[in-house]
Amino acid sequence: MTGRVALPVVHRAMVASLATNIRQGGTSAQCWKYDLSQDRSLGGSVRIGQSQGSFLTHRSTNLLRPAAAAISVEQDDVNTYLPKGDMWSVHKFGGTCMGTPQRIQSVADIVLSDSSERKLVIVSAMSKVTDMMYNLVHKAQSRDDSYMIALEEVFEKHMAAAKDLLDGEDLASFLSQLHSDVSSLRAMLSAIYIAGHATESFSDFVVGHGELWSAQMLSYAIKKSGAPCSWMDTREVLVVKPSGPNQVDPDYLESEKRLQKWFSRQPAEIIVATGFIASTAENIPTTLKRDGSDFSAAIIGSLVRARQVTIWTDVDGVFSADPRKVSEAVILSTLSYQEAWEMSYFGANVLHPRTIIPVMKDNIPIVIRNMFNISAPGTMICRQPANDNGDLDACVKSFATIDNLALVNVEGTGMAGVPGTSSAIFSVVKDVGANVIMISQASSEHSICFAVPEKEVAAVSAALHVRFREALAAGRLSKANINVRAIAQGCSEYNITVVLKQEDCVRALRAAHSRFFLSKTTLAVGIIGPGLIGGTLLNQLKDQAAVLKENMNIDLRVIGITGSSTMLLSDTGIDLTQWKELLRKEAEPADLANFVRHMSDNHVFPNKVLVDCTADTSVASHYYDWLKKGIHVITPNKKANSGPLDRYLKLRTLQRASYTHYFYEATVGAGLPIISTLRGLLETGDKILRIEGIFSGTLSYIFNNFEGTRTFSNVVAEAKEAGYTEPDPRDDLSGTDVARKVIILARESGLTLELSDIPVKSLVPEALASCSSADEFMQKLPSFDEDWAKQRSEAEAAGEVLRYVGVVDAVNQKGQVELRRYKRDHPFAQLSGSDNIIAFTTSRYKEQPLIVRGPGAGAEVTAGGVFCDMLRLASSLGAPS
Numbered sequence: 001m002t003g004r005v006a007l008p009v010v011h012r013a014m015v016a017s018l019a020t021n022i023r024q025g026g027t028s029a030q031c032w033k034y035d036l037s038q039d040r041s042l043g044g045s046v047r048i049g050q051s052q053g054s055f056l057t058h059r060s061t062n063l064l065r066p067a068a069a070a071i072s073v074e075q076d077d078v079n080t081y082l083p084k085g086d087m088w089s090v091h092k093f094g095g096t097c098m099g100t101p102q103r104i105q106s107v108a109d110i111v112l113s114d115s116s117e118r119k120l121v122i123v124s125a126m127s128k129v130t131d132m133m134y135n136l137v138h139k140a141q142s143r144d145d146s147y148m149i150a151l152e153e154v155f156e157k158h159m160a161a162a163k164d165l166l167d168g169e170d171l172a173s174f175l176s177q178l179h180s181d182v183s184s185l186r187a188m189l190s191a192i193y194i195a196g197h198a199t200e201s202f203s204d205f206v207v208g209h210g211e212l213w214s215a216q217m218l219s220y221a222i223k224k225s226g227a228p229c230s231w232m233d234t235r236e237v238l239v240v241k242p243s244g245p246n247q248v249d250p251d252y253l254e255s256e257k258r259l260q261k262w263f264s265r266q267p268a269e270i271i272v273a274t275g276f277i278a279s280t281a282e283n284i285p286t287t288l289k290r291d292g293s294d295f296s297a298a299i300i301g302s303l304v305r306a307r308q309v310t311i312w313t314d315v316d317g318v319f320s321a322d323p324r325k326v327s328e329a330v331i332l333s334t335l336s337y338q339e340a341w342e343m344s345y346f347g348a349n350v351l352h353p354r355t356i357i358p359v360m361k362d363n364i365p366i367v368i369r370n371m372f373n374i375s376a377p378g379t380m381i382c383r384q385p386a387n388d389n390g391d392l393d394a395c396v397k398s399f400a401t402i403d404n405l406a407l408v409n410v411e412g413t414g415m416a417g418v419p420g421t422s423s424a425i426f427s428v429v430k431d432v433g434a435n436v437i438m439i440s441q442a443s444s445e446h447s448i449c450f451a452v453p454e455k456e457v458a459a460v461s462a463a464l465h466v467r468f469r470e471a472l473a474a475g476r477l478s479k480a481n482i483n484v485r486a487i488a489q490g491c492s493e494y495n496i497t498v499v500l501k502q503e504d505c506v507r508a509l510r511a512a513h514s515r516f517f518l519s520k521t522t523l524a525v526g527i528i529g530p531g532l533i534g535g536t537l538l539n540q541l542k543d544q545a546a547v548l549k550e551n552m553n554i555d556l557r558v559i560g561i562t563g564s565s566t567m568l569l570s571d572t573g574i575d576l577t578q579w580k581e582l583l584r585k586e587a588e589p590a591d592l593a594n595f596v597r598h599m600s601d602n603h604v605f606p607n608k609v610l611v612d613c614t615a616d617t618s619v620a621s622h623y624y625d626w627l628k629k630g631i632h633v634i635t636p637n638k639k640a641n642s643g644p645l646d647r648y649l650k651l652r653t654l655q656r657a658s659y660t661h662y663f664y665e666a667t668v669g670a671g672l673p674i675i676s677t678l679r680g681l682l683e684t685g686d687k688i689l690r691i692e693g694i695f696s697g698t699l700s701y702i703f704n705n706f707e708g709t710r711t712f713s714n715v716v717a718e719a720k721e722a723g724y725t726e727p728d729p730r731d732d733l734s735g736t737d738v739a740r741k742v743i744i745l746a747r748e749s750g751l752t753l754e755l756s757d758i759p760v761k762s763l764v765p766e767a768l769a770s771c772s773s774a775d776e777f778m779q780k781l782p783s784f785d786e787d788w789a790k791q792r793s794e795a796e797a798a799g800e801v802l803r804y805v806g807v808v809d810a811v812n813q814k815g816q817v818e819l820r821r822y823k824r825d826h827p828f829a830q831l832s833g834s835d836n837i838i839a840f841t842t843s844r845y846k847e848q849p850l851i852v853r854g855p856g857a858g859a860e861v862t863a864g865g866v867f868c869d870m871l872r873l874a875s876s877l878g879a880p881s
């Protein structure tokens with residue numbers, strides 16, 4: 001892990017300097033009390049990379065390794081000018097990009113399409129070849145004869161690729177070189193076989209052939225198009241010095257000299273160079289170790305002062321988090337060198353930190369691009385801000401987790417102000433060879449905690465117990481509580497590390513990521529009751545979601561849909577183009593408690609809303625709990641606001657005291673702005689005197705259309721068919737639905753009425769009140785058609801129409817629901833379709849009431865009203881208006 005950590009040099013430096021202190025001064029911990037413990041259950045840390053700040057420096061050392069197989073390099077002095085600067089662009093193509101002859105051809109096409117004056121192309125071996133080459137060495141030194149067959153396979157692979165890609169003289173000369181190289185390799189491997197051992201140089205010599213062959217093939221492929229191209233064995237140019245286990249540092253001066261010399265012999269406009277391989281100052285072949293081709297590209301880019309180094313790979317760029325853990329991860333368009341350095345942990349681990357060092361000093365941007373998706377612009381890693389306002393995108397760039405760590409906590413009151421405590425602790429840690437990933441100590445000095453790889457914690461713990469045995473034996477230790485969390489921020493300010501329990505890591509990662517990368521108006525939506533209104537709402541969301549995201553930064557994700565028998569859950573968002581099909585095929589048995597848990601347990605999205613599109617009383621009874629959990633509620637269901645007064649008041653009190661929202665515009669007048677108008681009046685200090693009107697779309701439709709041409713039962717069936725009625729149309733005909741709306745408006749106006757306080761004139765014939773189902777009721781309704789025809793004729797004879805009205809009499813604190821007769825010229829007689837008309841008489845609108853009129857029922861308008869509430873919620877959460 002340390003090889004991939006963002007700041008390995010810094011971590012090691014810390015440990016090393018503490019260790020030095022110990023040797024020089026020893027520890028001086030006298031009479032101090034402490035607790036010592038370690039927790040194996042602690043699992044991971046979340047790192048948060050930040051922007052801003054200054055560079056970290058990189059030091060190199062000068063260890064040299066024994067020489068082995070040498071390569072020859074001409075040493076004559078040639079003073080041809082090596083052009084440097086903006087005319088050069090450097091490209092690097094990894095093994096996957098060079099994986100097949102077709103891909104090598106695509107690489108050639110990409111290189112040829114770059115209009116830069118000069119191009120330097122660094123290539124890796126064809127995919128899997130480096131492993132095949134290491135395997136050859138491994139087999140030979142284990143005296144496994146099959147290395148000969150394995151070498152044959154390597155040969156066949158390259159011969160087949162070359163035959164596919166090249167022809168004529170190019171093919172012949174490549175194959176002749178391949179034959180000769182394979183003969184040398186056979187000899188080298190045979191020597192290794194006999195010795196039963198391969199020196200590092202021998203191994204590097206063998207392994208580097210993958211690059212030699214891929215570079216030659218690409219160079220021939222480019223030359224085929226007529227472009228001037230040479231290939232370069234980078235071992236002739238790139239000189240490195242070992243700088244630690246599995247690590248080398250470039251010798252820039254010597255490399256530049258050699259590059260100049262090489263160029264004087266072959267001043268081509270396009271140079272294809274081998275990645276990964278290099279040589280020592282003594283011309284011994286070596287490699288830049290794993291991920292070395294990126295490093296080669298960065299060094300060569302620095303040597304020619306390229307305008308840009310493009311690293312081609314198979315991902316669209318650098319992700320904001322590991323996309324396997326956070327599906328919301330996005331490609332970052334820009335990163336500073338320091339951020340990229342810190343972020344080298346990620347799943348899309350596209351860049352080794354040391355790759356950044358050579359280009360950083362010359363301020364050369366690195367661009368990570370996807371060879372298989374040329375249209376993606378990739379991620380640019382550079383020093384300068386990429387946009388006008390001086391910021392590199394967001395203030396926080398990325399999140400990553402490191403698993404399997406253990407946190408060691410050393411704690412005691414005697415630690416404060418005692419010099420040497422930490423050096424004593426870290427001396428012990430160093431002695432067992434454990435790598436400290438993170439250290440945290442508060443200025444109170446009473447505790448110090450640090451994270452080490454879990455596999456090393458047992459040794460660390462045992463060594464600490466031995467080191468502090470006396471204090472333990474003297475009973476100066478109390479039983480320690482394990483510090484389950486720690487947080488650390490280094491002075492570089494590029495990284496904040498938080499230690500968490502392993503099982504919390506991915507959740508924490510998602511939550512932290514969403515906080516920075518999702519807009520604060522990202523809403524996770526749970527739809528309850530995908531019937532007429534719920535289903536229409538889902539379709540409206542499907543059609544409008546992209547527009548809202550694009551224009552208003554409102555990101556609506558339906559992460560759950562539940563009906564009464566099945567439910568469909570998703571962590572990141574259901575594909576609304578096929579929600580019906582998914583609900584049929586992939587649903588699980590409905591369980592409202594689990595559904596709500598799915599919502600509240602989701603840590604990806606910053607806001608959650610449950611949309612109750614049922615007419616169910618029991619669903620409505622849960623609003624209080626949902627609001628308490630911080631889940632917003634939106635509904636067209638009238639049951640909560642027209643249910644028992646005490647529950648209603650409790651719900652509203654909770655909602656007003658919290659920052660959780662509850663919207664229910666569609667409960668009265670469907671999509672018409674009734675609740676919002678009333679609120680607007682009240683909140684601006686107007687006084688409601690009376691609200692009167694036709695509140696039922698169903699009853700409006702019935703009486704607007706029951707004009708002697710169709711029977712009453714036919715018109716009721718039409719209203720049901722049109723989607724105006726409640727799931728059970730008796731709720732409409734009984735006047736209960738209107739009474740509920742009257743109660744909702746009355747309570748909104750401050751009246752404390754119960755549903756039972758409203759006298760209701762029911763239109764349901766008594767004989768049908770006890771029907772066991774809505775269907776049975778509809779079937780039996782025609783037998784009352786004659787009674788209705790009579791009532792209608794009587795009214796008509798008097799020049800009047802029938803209208804079902806509701807009244808909130810705020811002055812007298814009461815409500816009414818009645819079937820009335822109105823003269824034909826009365827505004828209520830002028831309605832059509834499912835029109836509602838609501839007249840607000842207030843202190844301000846006293847002479848002429850404020851009137852809202854329009855369709856008050858139906859799928860589209862009602863779902864539209866619910867949708868409006870969702871946008872109202874987004875707006876409350878900060879969406880632009």
Ligand SMILES: NC(=O)C1=CN([C@@H]2O[C@H](COP(=O)(O)OP(=O)(O)OC[C@H]3O[C@@H](n4cnc5c(N)ncnc54)[C@H](O)[C@@H]3O)[C@@H](O)[C@H]2O)C=CC1
Nearest residue numbers: 529530531532533563564613614615636637727857858862
């Ligand atoms: N139709 C309209 O014009 C208007 C309707 N509304 C209200 O909209 C709501 C829905 O009405 P419609 O869509 O017409 O009814 P619907 O009967 O078509 O849909 C209701 C859906 O809820 C489901 N459901 C019932 N109980 C459930 C439970 N416990 N858990 C999960 N799902 C459950 C049903 O299976 C059905 O899919 C009602 O409250 C109604 O009063 C409000 C304004 C206008």
Ligand SMILES: N[C@@H](CC=O)C(=O)O
Nearest residue numbers: 696697698724725726
């Ligand atoms: N069934 C209701 C629907 C709206 O609330 C009506 O007819 O008005």
Ligand code: NA
Nearest residue numbers: 665668670672
């Ligand atoms: Na409304």
